[in-house]
Amino acid sequence: MDRQFKNNLIESLYVHYPLKPEYDKSMETYNLKKPVLSSVSLWDGTSLEPWSFDGEGEVQVKDGKILLLETKSRADHWPDNEVRANDAAAGLYATFGSYIAKLNVKGLELGKGNRIWFKIRPICPGLHSPIVRVGFVNNGVTKIPDVYSREGFNAINLKNNEWNTCTWEIDSIAHDAIEELSFNIHRYGKEVSTGDDLRFELCDIQLQEVKPGVVHGWQCEEEEVVYSTTGYFTDGRKTAIANTSAKEFEIVKEEDGLEKEVAYRGQIEKVESHLGSFRVLEFSDLKTEGTYRIRFGNTVSERFIIGNDVLESTLWKLTNFMYCERCGYPVPNCHGTCHQDVIAEHNGVKLVYAGGWHDAADVSQQTMQTAEILDAMIASAGKVKESDPMLYRRMMEEANWGLDFVLRMRFGDGYRASHAAIRRWTDNFIGNMDDCEADVHNRSFENFVFAAVEAGAGEAFKELDQELAWKCVDAAKEDFRFADERFREAGVEGPYHLLEHTAGSSLSQYYAVAAWAAGRIYKITGDSYFYDKAAEYADKVISCQETRNDLPMRGFFYRDETKTHIVHFSHQARDQVFAMALAEVCGALSEHENKAVWEDGLKLHGEYLKGLQKYTAPYGMLPAGIHHISEADDQEAFHVVHPKVDYERERINYVEQLKQGTDLGNGYYVRTFPVWFSYRGNSAIQLSMGKAASIIGTYFGDGELIEIAREQLYWTLGKNPFGQSLIYGEGNHYGQEYTALLGETVGEMPVGVQTRGNEDLPYWPPANIATYREVWTTPPGRFMWVAADLI
Template sequence: MQINTEFQQELMESGYIHRPLPLHEEASLEQTEREKKVTARRTVWSGDGEGCCGNPVSMERGTVETVRIEEENVLAMEAPLLCQCWPEGMPQDGDCAYYGHIHAAFPVKEADWTSFHRVRALIRPECDGSRTVSLSMYLENDGELKVPDRYRRQGFHMMNLNNHQWNDCIWEFPSLPRDCVSGFGFRYRINGRDTASGENAVFYVKEIWLETVENPGKESGWLPESNRFCYSTCGYEPGASKKAVLAAGADTDTFTIEDRKGQVCLEKCLENVAWRGENFQIADFSELTQEGEYRICAGGMAGEWFPIRDGVLEDVTWKGINFLFCERCGYPVPGKHGLCHMDTYAEHKGLKLPYCGGWHDAGDMSQQTVQTAETVESLLELAAERRESTLLCQRLMEEALWGLEFIFRTRFGDGYRATSLGLIRWTDGKIGNDDDASNVRVHNHALENFICAGVFALAAECLGDYDRELAWRCAGAAEEDFRFAQERYRTHGMELPLPWEHTYSSSAALYYGEIVTAAARIWKVTEKEEYAEAAAEYGRKLLDCQEKDSSKTGMRGFFYRDETHQDIIHYNHQAREHVPATALVLLCRVLEHHPDKILWEEGIRLYGEYLKDLLGHASPYEMLPAGLYSETAEDPDIFRLLHLQADYETEKDNHTLQVKAGTRVKPGYGVRQFPVWFSFRGNTAVMLSAAKGAAAVGGYLKDTFLMKAAASQTDWLFGKNPFGRSLMYGAGRGYQQLFSTFPGTCVGQLPVGIETDGNSDIPYWPGGNQSTYKEVWVTSVAKLFGIIAEIYKNQT
């Protein structure tokens, strides 16, 4: 495998990801925005008293005032990083609590900003000792369309800043309602002190403008911009499918691929595609396998250079490892944070269990045991497929062991384990004072133990030659957790965790799939017949949840939540779409002589048929659609499991409208490109989870179409999307800052994902940097590693 020479040097200098990789802001969206031609400008505020807004006022903690520095008047915002008590309205038990905000609010009354595309400000933080610093802008609109929206997902823009220097900050919002602006300002969440932090947070703002630009950024729609090719800006492995999408209208029917010498390496006809009333052109250059650097040319346009070579996926993997490393909890990450959260703990039967370790959940510092376990699973799966790449394999194993240690330490030894913690502050590491996080959730739920049992069993298999004694202990823990889970499941059945846990939307079918996975893996390392029997028993239950007749819905092969066949399995944020498929494939591979194998294989074939049917409705970008939906909203109880913060009575009609915005395949049923969703939106995990299922099924059936379709889902992440931008920071081109308050900007970050606006089924990627859609998420990288592992597996 070859790695880019410059990147290889950066890897070496990082100690192969033992300090964060450097950021390449020159290829970022922020740099592109700074270079745009400004055609009109209005001052919002300046220290000289100019501007359409007066001086701001402080709405919460600290001070907001005009001061003079460096012979200029600037706005100064300041507050201490610690307070003696939780502010009014904050959870007094400390769950997701912080110390309030510095809040500078500008007086704005019914201002019409529709002629401007963006706001721009010069900001300098002076936060001594803070290694990551962020500040948010907000805008409120009181026109026909209100901002913020019901779920507070619009009207905010979080900026990661370079400390002790002036930052040129831009928030583009061409589609944000701003006809009656009623509020504008800055907020800084006061989050406590990290190891190196000083006592205060200080921000200076020198100038604020509204600007109109020649080419505001695309925020919505399927068609690419007229001057853009949409393809994987990271490049391609030689044997991969290679396609670019462009809007129809180029003054040519052909395209060429040029190399760095200017030679035409390929010339072909563009394929014309009409989809949903819009016209696209596709450039398919899959036959080009010669390693090199190339660009696409058509109709007088030339795209950016991209590589074709072995090692493209390795580069992406290293960058994903970098993000996980930066998200480590309880570990001093150079340039990011110190040894954090040593005073977070769970309590059970008089014992206190420290809950630091693994990886922070996302842009905040929450922790989810199951998420860490599933991240370990993906790391182990990928390491197993990269054994010939010694450095990468060893580094994957190291990161996996970091998470594995945490999973061990969440166990109380009686079936109960620490499962999650909501946390958005630094703590001082001293146990017994007010900033402790002592409210870690503790459960003895079957599902968590089944999942962890499966991960321990996989670790036992993968660690055999790496750490034999640890492998032995993993096998023992797998059996213990499986036994705890069995006992609990027999007496209590399915149990709901708290809403903020990532297993909240679980179904009976998911239970069956996780039981099959854990039992089959444990049988593989122990060969005890009881596990083979359990795997086969729940394999039959899983198949009972599968649709085998297409007469009602227009499709078959998908899975319902249970044997009643009332509600189809769907996800809209966290996703485990792949579990039924990968469980059946595992059964066939592990229990290959079992009499039920013919039934399992039929289930695999049916699911493959369903995936192909979905792909028949895919957009020109070939993103795997989210699935088949019923136009009738789920039962109210199930709706509440799937849609956090959403009220059933308020949103049930919107559910129907969202399904109707897709493609109808049968009366009452339709295929959506994106999930039905409300508050929590972003499709990265949903898409990659389905892709993992497709890759597993394709690999088992030797189905080239499914294998290639699964592998090409990564292209969506790296630029083959309607916006033509990579979603992974530091990979490819056009990546942008993401919502990452605590880790700051890191190479390898992936967001929750591209969303839709309202009830549409149209991709929406607004300029505002806000959760959930733009929040960085460990799950997104873990899901990417899972599909990369399947890609490598299918190459052997």
């Protein structure tokens, strides 16, 4: 472990105080060092004349150069421009409004400017995480903001009580006719330490010209190399991708920050694919643990490690992020006890829906998210038990926080508090206007998953807490029976709430989570009821798999036995459930007569994943999968996979997105990225598929699938066209993300890389906005699930 990071861990009391980020490795620090080629001042600081203001607040010009904006942290009423009060009482992401300053720049000669630059100082008593959302209006051929209000905004995290120099490169966003620049102060309410007043001082607003970075397409920066900025496993394949004319490269070993020796020399291979022409550096034969840099020409990379403990620091940092996302708990230097007035009610009794981990940057909450994350945390913790006992104990402690929430949300009759769509700090007083009502339901899909997670927790906590372990197994048996009864009665259920992430689950996924749960419970209890259920549902999973030889690919799964619509995800993702189910049942029912059939299904799915990866070579990111053009006509499936989207308007774009993928003939296409609309971001999708690869690879000892799983982690850690780690504070070249209420946190992960319009090319603009750059707890959970099979 890096000496500096070990010291940071000790200072944090092993993540009982949040870890401090290394800002010198952030994209914001790198970008501030860029030479400015030209600059235009957008406000002379002397007059309010070019400004207009929306919302509740006050403004003045201070010292002839500073715009002072003042507003309140919260209100005692819902603003007119927010959701209706009756909606707010039920959740639905209501805030206390915004105070927005709009600068009219229409008519100014803006030259070749492609970077917004300004200084801002928040003076917000008690506020841990000040934030300002910058936006602009472009009235050229391409209108900004876009139809979903995704393009044209950037929420920038700030340090309180000090001047922050902020930049936003907008080269990839239409900016040929900018008419207005806005600064939005969100009023998210008050957590325990926050005062009544929000004050922001703003000055020195410029539009600058700088050399743009790569944010679009597959080719990285000229004379640069992209690689896993954390490092690589000692064994297995190690590659990096460059955009260079150099012919040879070196891997240089370092000790104590000094070059020790050239550990490896190799030829840079030219690789041609349908994605373009690339230069690949392979150093798989280097198997000596240590710290290294890549060097060719005048290019020298940042440090990375080779070692079997390569994921150790990552797991610590992901644990740190989850700790900071705790709901209903005072996290030091982050937030106080929260959401004690979010209430769930069932059959005349009520409970406080606080605990577990917030779902995302908006501090919403979903019991399902917490359940899946704690399962992944337990799995990865178990793999470091011998090599790092402190990490094991800390991860199990954190998992216990999530487990407590999952168990407490049970009403005991199959119903559970499940979800709260909230985007504010509430005052913790029950009975006033800012309370939130949590959803309660008895859906079988969730109860199958909860049963599986509880069973896994029962096994994992046997040594640490026998009484808790007993309760987990007891709850697992009950919840499975509740789920099985409900499923036979209601089948696939429509969403109670469009914001529930499980709403789009297909019948085949119901089969899979049921088989997964039954297999786990049988392995622990030996109860023949669960033996029979595991076999029954595993057979149903197989009935939904494509096995024919007359199609371009096979081994994928359909939404049901009719095999008319392939399973896809566009945001939340559970691609791993089929492999999870089949592997679990094969392991638990090892003597069953159908085991060979289930294993064949696993192998076939593994071959499908292998076949997919060639479509993104030389990168290792798994594509979103095979699609068929007829899916565009399936309006019912469209609405569950793409909630809150107008079918008639977007059907044309659905077809166009497929045609931007790789045409396999007969209406089949491979999309590198999902078909998607408002909800975009690829982390959960490619990591869920990576989990399927790691499960099958581990089960059969298949090295190729293990490498595919590793590549999903390497992509996340920087082996992507942008050369950026998608985990803040981990590796190198990590950027700010849309954190809304919580501020920048070591270990946070975004929803993920998106695409522009209907393209099938990676797109990663430096703009912190939902959904693609929004902090989300699902990707860390998926990352830990994959890591559990690779450590």
